[in-house]
Amino acid sequence: MIKSMTGYGRGDRVAQGYRVLAEIKAVNHRFGEVVVRMPREYMLFEDVIKKTVLESVSRGRVDVFVTVEKTEQAARTVTLDEELAAQLKSAADSLASRLGLTDTIPLADLLRQPGVVTVSETADDPEELESLFLGAVREAVQSLLTMRFYEGERLAKDLTLRLSKLGELCAVLAARSPIVVEEYKERLESRMREALEGRAFVEEARLLTEVAVFADRASIAEELVRLQSHLEQFSSILLAEEPIGRKLDFLVQEMNREVNTIGSKANDLKIAQHVVEAKSVLEQIREQVQNVE
Known part of the structure; x- marks a missing residue:
């Protein structure tokens, strides 16, 4: 059964707090060429996406558009540098004593000092994200093949x-x-x-x-x-x-x-x-x- 080189496919996956949408458009071309467009922070998946597409498409120019949306707030971790806070508090108290002041640094101001409190998001598992991306791409490829057939x-x-x-x-x-x-x-x-x-x-x-x-x-x-x-x-x-x-x-x-x-x-x-x-x-x-x- 022959296949056309033109077609369109779409794949959608939701998991790990993300929604990944993959859209594929294919047009005529003498050779097999895959161009991937997606947010820069996920470009580490570009090569594996190209390889996945070329497993099913041998000829034609294929444009792959990947959009990513966070569906859940990532887990956060709060880290308190108590030693730094103590040093800042001690330095503030020492300065107040030398200047004859009775003021003391408020806790809220102390916590706002750079490096005292660090809030970080839990890093995503690259393997799980790759699986999510490839799932959406494979679904899009299958949709494309259906149209091409x-x-x-x-x-x-x-x-x-x-x-x-x-x-x-x-x-x-x-x-x-x-x-x-x-x-x-x-x-x-x-x-x-x-x-x-x-x-x-x-x-x-x-x-x-x-x-x-x-x-x-x-x-x-x-x-x-x-x-x-x-x-x-x-x-x-x-x-x-x-x-x-x-x-x-x-x-x-x-x-x-x-x-x-x-x-x-x-x-x-x-x-x-x-x-x-x-x-x-x-x-x-x-x-x-x-x-x-």
């Missing part, structure tokens, strides 16, 4: 129809090719008779030689055989499970090469018209293949 089904149907049309054109070209040689023979014989002023005798050997040379030069049999082979390979590859975009892109180039050669070799208006139509169908196929992973 759905789009892939539509692409496969469209490509199959266009391949069928191209196959019909190949059959028309194959049927027309011998007729072109026969018509050339008739035209050549007519011209030779005119050159001989209507005399019935025509040099058969010379006629056959000229026709043979033309038939060899204008023959498109080999190109049609290769083109038909490419069509069969294309249809077979559409059923593959692995990423097939690059293979299909290569086959389209080869088919286009054969069609161009047919157009240049076949000295016939009807074949030229069919070649133009075939090239149009191939261009439509090429555009669709650009969307295949």
Whole structure:
């Protein structure tokens, strides 16, 4: 089953006092590229997020947007530096005594002094946070894949129809090719008779030689055989499970090469018209293949 390179996915996880939302948008790209955007303090998870995405996505540009929201107040720890407080109190009392003051430093003012009281939040467990982030990302990736498979089904149907049309054109070209040689023979014989002023005798050997040379030069049999082979390979590859975009892109180039050669070799208006139509169908196929992973 083929997959499209475009799609969107979303994943949401809530745990450890956090809500992590992961959104993924994928577009066409020749290679696999993952760009992660999230708050700077969580960038330590960037590499593992990229690796997780690339386990399921082999081709296309994937933008991952991660937003983090705290759902609970983190646990806090209060630390009192009693030794520092005692030193500050002693220094204040000593100064008041020397100055002949009776004031003493209030406890509230003492606690406000730098370093006396330290309030810190309990550090988060990196492994638990990583698990939370990856859970949201994996859910988003799965959602993305669902959309890509759905789009892939539509692409496969469209490509199959266009391949069928191209196959019909190949059959028309194959049927027309011998007729072109026969018509050339008739035209050549007519011209030779005119050159001989209507005399019935025509040099058969010379006629056959000229026709043979033309038939060899204008023959498109080999190109049609290769083109038909490419069509069969294309249809077979559409059923593959692995990423097939690059293979299909290569086959389209080869088919286009054969069609161009047919157009240049076949000295016939009807074949030229069919070649133009075939090239149009191939261009439509090429555009669709650009969307295949």
